[in-house]
Amino acid sequence: MYQWKRIVINGIPLLFVCLLIEVLVGQLLLLKEEALLSQLPLFLIAIPVINGVGGNMGSILGAHLASGLHVGSVKISLKDQIMHETVITSILMGIITYAFLSIGIYLIGLFNGLTMNVTLFSFVTTFLSIGILLIGLVSVVSVVTAFISFKKGIDPDDVVAPVVTTIGDSFGILILFLFIGV
Amino acid sequence: MILKQMVKQSLPLLILCGIGGIFTGSILGSMVDIFHRIPGLLVVIPGIIALRGNISTAFGSRLGSAYHLGLINADNMWNDALKQNVLGSLVLSIVVSAAIGLIAYVTTFVFFQQQVNLFFLLGTVLLAGVASGLLLTSFTIGIIYLVFKRGYDPDNITGPALATIGDITTMLCIFASALIMEVIV
Numbered sequence: 001m002y003q004w005k006r007i008v009i010n011g012i013p014l015l016f017v018c019l020l021i022e023v024l025v026g027q028l029l030l031l032k033e034e035a036l037l038s039q040l041p042l043f044l045i046a047i048p049v050i051n052g053v054g055g056n057m058g059s060i061l062g063a064h065l066a067s068g069l070h071v072g073s074v075k076i077s078l079k080d081q082i083m084h085e086t087v088i089t090s091i092l093m094g095i096i097t098y099a100f101l102s103i104g105i106y107l108i109g110l111f112n113g114l115t116m117n118v119t120l121f122s123f124v125t126t127f128l129s130i131g132i133l134l135i136g137l138v139s140v141v142s143v144v145t146a147f148i149s150f151k152k153g154i155d156p157d158d159v160v161a162p163v164v165t166t167i168g169d170s171f172g173i174l175i176l177f178l179f180i181g182v
Numbered sequence: 183m184i185l186k187q188m189v190k191q192s193l194p195l196l197i198l199c200g201i202g203g204i205f206t207g208s209i210l211g212s213m214v215d216i217f218h219r220i221p222g223l224l225v226v227i228p229g230i231i232a233l234r235g236n237i238s239t240a241f242g243s244r245l246g247s248a249y250h251l252g253l254i255n256a257d258n259m260w261n262d263a264l265k266q267n268v269l270g271s272l273v274l275s276i277v278v279s280a281a282i283g284l285i286a287y288v289t290t291f292v293f294f295q296q297q298v299n300l301f302f303l304l305g306t307v308l309l310a311g312v313a314s315g316l317l318l319t320s321f322t323i324g325i326i327y328l329v330f331k332r333g334y335d336p337d338n339i340t341g342p343a344l345a346t347i348g349d350i351t352t353m354l355c356i357f358a359s360a361l362i363m364e365v366i367v
Contacts, residue, residue: 001253002244002263007270008277011240015278018236019229023285026228045204052203052345053196055235059341060192063243067250067337082184089185093193101200108204157243161341162236169232 010158018166025170040180041114046105050130051172053097058138058164061090065146066156076147087139098131130175141167191338199346206349216360222290222298226282226307233278234352235345238318241271242340245326249336256330272315279311302367309359314352321347
């Protein structure tokens with residue numbers, strides 16, 4: 001069932017779109033880097049973590065959905081029970097991970113004198129709010145792309161992971177900017 | 183049952199990968215010198231890292247489905263399903279790396295009015311793409327083998343593990359390739 005040519009043909013257009021978005025987001029980050037560095041250095045450390053966890057959670061969810069669709073245990077329906085349970089578990093895992101890492105980052109910041117006047121409580125609540133918004137979005141995108149690609153006869157394994165990691169990277173940064181207003 | 187397994191296998195890994203993410207940032211920080219010497223290089227970093235991650239997580243995700251479909255397992259690893267997947271991922275790596283090198287060349291020319299050595303930039307990105315592609319394909323097979331042996335569900339492991347290992351490997355490969363190309367050119 002696997003053909004290397006099909007993997008390449010499925011992959012190339014999507015990877016190019018993802019590349020374009022990633023480059024644009026990278027430029028945006030470069031533009032705002034100075035402001036972040038001088039005002040909120042703690043959030044600069046947080047960016048790869050917020051983006052990474054969002055993408056990772058989405059790719060776990062996507063891999064499960066893709067396997068479920070291939071095997072036939074998950075049906076293309078928004079009422080699918082297994083899909084619901086997998087989504088809820090992924091979101092819960094995401095929230096726990098974000099909570100744990102936000103405290104870790106704050107401690108690293110404290111140790112390096114980067115916390116400035118941000119309190120632990122406000123950092124953790126901001127970090128968690130961004131995280132919850134992001135994983136909510138990633139979950140929806142993950143389910144929708146898995147269902148649509150499978151329905152169209154494209155292997156969801158080829159599609160969901162690139163799409164959700166790109167969404168994680170781009171919207172992670174956009175939501176962060178929205179929250180801290182730089 | 184599946185959910186309990188998912189939390190047990192994925193949650194520690196998600197946290198560990200988050201910690202990995204904090205360190206990846208600091209590796210990038212220590213490479214600042216070489217970016218100053220080679221203007222086009224910084225532009226390609228986010229793209230090449232993201233694409234590397236995308237190619238290998240998709241690869242891992244396909245192997246997860248192949249496992250659930252019964253096409254591959256610990257006793258039956260080196261079969262056509264795996265070979266097609268490996269070949270597909272490697273070809274994607276090469277094609278996409280070449281494209282990134284060209285995009286970097288054009289963007290530095292258009293946006294920064296700086297002419298970088300095309301041969302150098304393309305060479306660095308291609309070398310890094312091929313090297314990290316080969317390394318990550320081997321890591322993927324290694325991880326999949328361990329996951330099968332331990333009876334874990336690959337879907338819980340491959341995404342985060344490959345994304346994190348991918349980031350670190352790719353960054354080191356870009357760094358090493360740039361150093362090698364500096365010696366050659």
